[in-house]
Amino acid sequence: MSEVKFTIDGREITAPAGEKLLWVALKHDIYIPHLCGIQEEQRPGAGCRLCFVEVEGQAHPVTSCTLPVREGMAVKTRTPAVDRLVRSAFELLLSDHRLQCGKCPKNRACALQQIARERGLKLKLNRLKPLQREFPPVDDSTAVFACDRSRCVLCGQCVWADQQVAKVGAIGFSRRGLNRTVSTFTGMELADSPCTKCGLCVEACPVGALYFLDDNWKNLQGGQTPKGKI
Amino acid sequence: MSMLSTTEKTYQELRQKAEAKLAPLADKPLIWIGTATCGKAAGALEVREAFKEELKNKGVDARVMEVGCMGHCYAEPLAVIAKPGFPALCYGKVDEGLVKRLVDDFLVHDDPCYEFAMVALEANDIFPTFADFPRGVYEEKIILEQCGFIDPEDIDHYLAKDGYAALARVLDMESPQVIKEVKAANLRGRGGAGFPAGVKWEAVAGQAEQTRYVICNADEGDPGAFMDRSILESNPHLVVEGMIICAYAVGASHGYLYIRSEYPQAIRRVRTALQQARERGLLGNSILGSDFNFDLEIFAGAGAFVCGEGTALINSMEGKLGLPEHRPPRLSTAGLRGKPTVLNNVKTFAYVPLIIKKGAEWFKNTGTPGSPGTAVFALAGKVANPGLVEVPMGTTLRQLIYDVGQGIPGDKKFKAVQIGGPSGGCLPEAALDIPIDFDSLKEAGAIMGSGGVVILDEDDCMVRIARYFLKFTQQESCGKCTFCRLGTRHMLDILTAITRGEGKLSDLETLRELAEDVQAGSLCNLGKTAPNPVLTTLKYFYDEYRAHIKEKRCPALMCPDLIAYYIAPEKCSKLCNACVGSCPVEAVYTREDGLKAINQGKCVKCDNCLKACPFEYNAVIKLSPPSLLEEKERSTK
Known part of the structure; x- marks a missing residue:
């Protein structure tokens, strides 16, 4: 594949033509906020709306997970328009996320915290009120890991891990609008579903919606995967 | 005499057969009844049965034929009587009583009952035609021309009116020539976005992949929009012919009509149309004797509004969740099953046979240079003559509302027009002279969209209207x-708070910021256009928002939390009890002096008492803000 040269924030970068900008930037240690991006996915879902960048010559910010790199393009990861969209998308996600970082198993390892840190955003609501809505009870039926939908950001990483990596198909997206959720077929408990407890979905979760219940969690934080032990 | 090609010869035979079959129709009286969904809802089926019954009773030899919709919603159910020796006459608001009179007076005797006639369908010396009314002057029916005048369930009616002639001509052309003609006409997609159809077709035709699809988007979901349904129910073959021509132009051998299941009658009539087209060799293998093969089938959508969006529509057809995808790739490169796909709206396809028949230049003679042709609008709301109208692009909103729609009923004042469906914008009085086309509407903050036009008067609260449309999206x-x-x-939460009088001025800033960000940041066009009603009302009716917040007052007296009902003692009569009986919660009571009053604690603001109060008293009034009540009560004590 042919290589192309272009710039991100003025830095000259070479990458294979057609590769999506988000992954090229991350590879070069240029941070762009993202939750739903999956590098292997043929057609990115582009649902989280956090990875906006500005390309010289284009009037509006575009999502970098869907942007193929081109020869000579000049990309900026921080502009007033980009920052405004990221700030709004982030605050919108927080408004529907149970914000009790101290009690969250993902505290300090959470993608939302990383975005806040990198972009100087606050982990609290500024303009918006929290959406008061009911979530199904925490599903800890597997005794290995738990699913708390009040922390879910609907990024779909767990669904990809379950369906495309583990090839199990225990979970998927269901319902629509504000009720969109990750669920098992008919919403049964995970223990009753085809779930094999492989833990790939838990590892994939960037926030604290899926978390291990026993010591395996600590192993994960130590950088080990708990897969073999379950 | 020039030599006819095979396709032309095959077509002429079909057409002659159709004409021969329909010729005897002119021999005896013919009664047409508009039985599209709109007519049926108004009672057209009962009218049809009444006609049949009465014809039998009186022993009159006449035919009853079901047709589609003429677009005059205000006059449904409609019937047309064509009796040899008389001009065909159209009667509106037909009921069983009128049926009896028409059969007896007109069909048995020769009195056409002009006092009940609405309009004549052909020029004559006695009775006015559509062209004699203001609406007829501004209207220019191109794709609606045959709607309501032919039997949609009999292909021969379409064939006899030159139907499928364009297809016969196209099959003798090279496909690039067809695309060239559509491109030259600058036919812009009528689904709302206005993307040039010819450019889309060319992109599909230029793909290396040879399997291609043609899909007609009939997932019409906007509240208040019914033009696609009406066309499919009234003249399905026009759309089918347009699709076959498109398939020939782009080299597709299979196509679909994506019709929402909420349109059962449209699905039924299209299915009949496809069946009859197949029987006549107009669909299937070797169309009209040529070597071109194409077939169409119906895909019934399950009714999600978002599935009208192209990528979501494709996903739902493939059995996936009906969710939109990021574009590119465009459908023209990777559409249904990853193959190049043309997706056009019902109306876009309907223009195609006419452009082929009459030429690109003819098409461009109507409308504006940037948006040639006509636009179909569903007029609704506070307008005297609601209905389905087709006017040239470039007609102003003022002409559309005041000439075609005959203005605002009652003595009410025009306030705004909501154009483009729930994703459209609300435009004020000052925008009424904008010529309507794809570009000018966008500039004003609205969109052409589906063509829904809702007219609002002084009794409509703009905050509530914005909330209503946003709630839908x-x-x-x-x-x-x-x-x-x-x-x-x-955004919806903020609007709800404002209509309850719980808003803050800073909420308006948040609302505007959010609206702009949703517009700029959303994945598909549903999200990108959803804020339009909010942004346009904030721009044009900011004072109304302010009044709700600062004064807790709803200027249109519409928001229940910001109004109070009050019975003015000086107008109320001891002799009348109408309001007391109308109240569902016993809030209205009789005072010691016999006049009526309202217990505000019980009142649920249902508006019943105001409607019940007889015209001669008009004693029930609405007050906003509710605090005015104390003042009133003090002053009358």
Whole structure:
């Protein structure tokens, strides 16, 4: 594949033509906020709306997970328009996320915290009120890991891990609008579903919606995967 | 005499057969009844049965024929009587009594009952035609021309009116020539976005992949829009012919009509149309004797609004969740099953046979240079003559509302026009002289959209209207992307608070910021356009928002939390009890002096007492803010 040269924030970068900008930037240690991006996915879902960048010559910010790199393009990861969209998308996600970082198993390892840190955003609501809505009870039926939908950001990483990596198909997206959720077929408990407890979905979760219940969690934080032990 | 090609010869035979079959129709009286969904809802089926019954009773030899919709919703159910020796006459608001009179007076005797006739269908010396009314002057029916005048369930009616002639001509042309003609006509997609159809077709025709699809988007979901349904129910073959021509132009051998299941009658009539087209060799293998093969089938959509969006429509056809995808790739490169796909709206396809028949130049003679042709609008709301109208692009909103729609009923004042469906914008009086086309509407903050036009008068609260439309898009959001899923919800919450008098001025700033961000940041066009009603009302009716927040006052007296009902003692009569009986919660009571009053604690603001109060008293009035009540009560004590 042919290589192309272009710039991100003025830095000259070479990458294979057609590769999506988000992954090229991350590879070069240029941070762009993202939750739903999956590098292997043929057609990115582009649902989280956090990875906006500005390309010289284009009037509006575009999502970098869907942007193929081109020869000579000049990309900026921080502009007033980009920052405004990221700030709004982030605050919108927080408004529907149970914000009790101290009690969250993902505290300090959470993608939302990383975005806040990198972009100087606050982990609290500024303009918006929290959406008061009911979530199904925490599903800890597997005794290995738990699913708390009040922390879910609907990024779909767990669904990809379950369906495309583990090839199990225990979970998927269901319902629509504000009720969109990750669920098992008919919403049964995970223990009753085809779930094999492989833990790939838990590892994939960037926030604290899926978390291990026993010591395996600590192993994960130590950088080990708990897969073999379950 | 020039030599006829095979296709032309095959077509002429079909047409002659159709004409021969229909010729005897002119021998005896013919009664047409508009039985599209709109007519049926108004009682057309009962009218049809009444005619049949009465004809039998009186022993009159006449035919009853079902047709589609003429677009005059205000006069449904409609019937047309064509009796040899008389001009064909159209009667509106037909009921069983009128049926009896028409059969007896007109069909048995020769009195056409002009006092009940609405309009004559052909020029004559006695009775006015559509062209003699203001609406007829401004209207220019191109794709609606045959709607309501032919039997949609009999292909021969379409064939006899030159139907499928364009297809016969196209089959003798080279396919690039067909695309060239559509491109030259600058036919812009009538689904709302206005993308040039010819450019789309060319992109599909130029793909290396040889399997291609043609899909007609009939997932018409906007509240108040019914033009696609009406066309499919009234003249399905026009759309089918347009699709076959498109398939020939782009080299597709299979196509679909994506019709929402909420349109059962449209599905039924299209299915009949496809069946009859197949029987006549107009669909299937070797169309009209040529070597071109194409077939069409119906895909019934399950009724999600978002599935009208192209990528979501494709996903739902493939059995996946009906969620939109990021574009590119465009459908023209990777559409249904990853193959190049033309997706056009019902109306776009309907123009195609006419452009082929009459030429690109003819098409461009109507409308504006940037948006040639006509636009079909569903006029609704506070307008005297609601209905389906087709006017040239470039007609002003003022002409559309005051000449075609005959203005605002009653002595009410025009306030705004909401154009483009729930994703459209609300334009004020000052915008009435904008010539309507794709570009000018966008500039004003509205969109052409589906063509829904809702007219609002002084009794409509703009905050509530914005909330109403946003509520629709919020509920129809698929939930895939952050901005649309959560942004529209927060906007809705803010609007709800304002209509309850719980808003703050700073909320308006948040509302505007959110609206702009949802517009800029959403994944698909549902989210990108959802804020339009909010942004346009904030721009043009800011004072109304302010009044709700600062004065807790609803200027249109519409928001229940900001109004109070009050019975003016000086107008009320001891002799009348109408309001007391109308109240569902016993809030209205009789005072010691016999006059009526309202217990505000019980009142649920249902408006019944105001409607019940007889015209001669008009004693029930609405007050906003409710605090005015104390003042009133003090002053009358």
